[in-house]
Amino acid sequence: MNVDVESLGTFNRTAQVGARxxxxxxxxxxxxETAVDVTEVTLASADDLARGDRRVGVAIDxxxxxxxxxxxxxxxEGVEVLLDTLLPGEGVEESAVAEIGNIVTSGFVEGWADHLDAIIDISPPAYVEGTGEEVLDAAGFERDRAFVFRSQVGAVGKELDVEFHMFPERDSMEEMLSGGDDPVSVEKLATLREMAEAGAATASETxxxxxxxxxxxxxxxxSFVPIEDVPAELADRPYVGVVLRTEGALGGYVLVLFDEASAREVAAALVPGTDEVTTFNEQAQSAMKEIGNVMTSSFIDGWANVLDATIDISPPQFVHDAGPAVAESVVARLGRTQSFAFLFDATLRADDREFDCGIYALPDETDLRTALEDIDPDATAERKTKAGTL
Structure with missing residues (x-):
């Protein structure tokens, strides 16, 4: 399946209108008072969407x-907030959640109907609850769908935590996104995504x-997002880490960002004779640069192998700031030449402690298109199979 990037951008904007x-x-x-925090198009598998936490809501065809x-x-907790507002003292009622879902979803679909100049009919809402995987199964999520439109809605002063996923059928997506002068292969994008996943695993081992x-x-x-929306992909809390520029076969930027507590733990482990890091002095910064540099090399090595080309990385730049502020400096540079960005991101966690590290890769769009032309998904799959048998 090939998709036209301009069309993908147009439908991302349409999804934004619908989410608003x-x-x-x-x-x-x-x-x-609510507002849309982020809207993105995600090339996702069922495993990506099947979050472990419990969710309550509705599925509508x-x-x-x-x-x-x-x-x-x-x-x-978000459902409790809604029901306390609408039905104070009456507890959780499936019918109330279904009614809220029906009205909210209608707004989203209206945005698409206006853009497509078509009538879109919706089914009665089906109440769903459970873990991410259970909710997906209840919604009839088809595992071979290529793209998912995802929006997050936040509330002012309230813990609402609203997520909207739209799963278009593959035929509908192909009809909407085909054509164009310079289409992008979804299969080749998936290959790069798999390499990013493998690179993240290697970075984790590092x-x-x-x-x-x-x-x-x-x-x-x-994910595919408007370039100006990339900062919203990072939580608005302090991070410590590095930003690196990549050059060669796939130019762009890589961000390796730890939450502050995890960064202190990492720096303490790397600075000789240090049991605790309270401030990020020159030694601690040097430690963060060192691990960020090695993690980035691990992350992009898989891409370099797939492309059979060299990807160079610049010396790491230490950063200690809120997530959106860190991303804005990168976006300002990429935004001079492109309106949208393909964002590869991975989250690393530890089982036995609070530990959070994110790796974010933002390739230059022109370099990405060129790189995709040289990818053979079948050859990559064969190489992975052989590697798994060694």
Missing amino acids: RAAENLTGMTGI FEGGIDGTSLLTFSP VSAMTGIGTDVDITHL
Whole structure:
């Protein structure tokens, strides 16, 4: 399946409009001030979406100008906030959640209907609850769907935690996104995503080897977002880490960011004779640069192997700032030449302690297109199979 990047960008904007309408409907119904935090198109597998935490919401099928399924979910705490607002003292009621879901989803679908100049019919809402995997199964999520539209809605002064997923049927997506002068192969993008996942696993092993902190890759995503929305992909809390420029076969930027507590633990493990790091002095900064540099090399080596080319990395730049502020410096540079970004991101966590590290790769769009032309997904799959038998 090939997709036109311009069309993908157009439909991302359409999803943004739909998400804003959905948020407006939620505000109008509850009186709670809401806003869309982020809208993205994600090349996702079922494992990526099957979060372990519990969710409550509704699944609604739609057909017309676009066919598929939508899934609107809240955290259990978010549902309590909504029901306390609408039905104070009456507890959780499936019918109330279904009604909220129906009205909110209608707003999202209206945005698509207006853009497509078509009538889109929606089914009655089906109440769903459970873990991420259980909710996906209840929604009838088809595992071979290529792209998922995802929006997060936040509330002012409230713990609402609203997520909206739109799963278009593959035929509908192909019809909407095919054509264009310079299409991108979804299969080749998936190959790069798999290499990013493998690179994240190697980077995780690097952290463990250098610090003695056992970590695993928790999440790996490939998202397509407007360049100005990239900062919203990072939580608005302090991070410590590095930013590196990549050059060669795949130019762009890589960010390796630890939460402050994890960064102190990492720096203490790397600075000789140090049991605790309270400030990021020159020694601690040097330690963060060292581990960030090695992790980045581990992360992109797989891509270099697939492309059979060299990817060079610049000396690491130490950063200690809120996530959006760190990303804005990168976005300002990439935004001079592109309107959208393919964002590869992975999260590393430890099983036995609070530990959080994110790796974010933002390739230059022109370099990415060139790189995709040289990728043979079949050859890559064969190489992975052979490697697994050694």
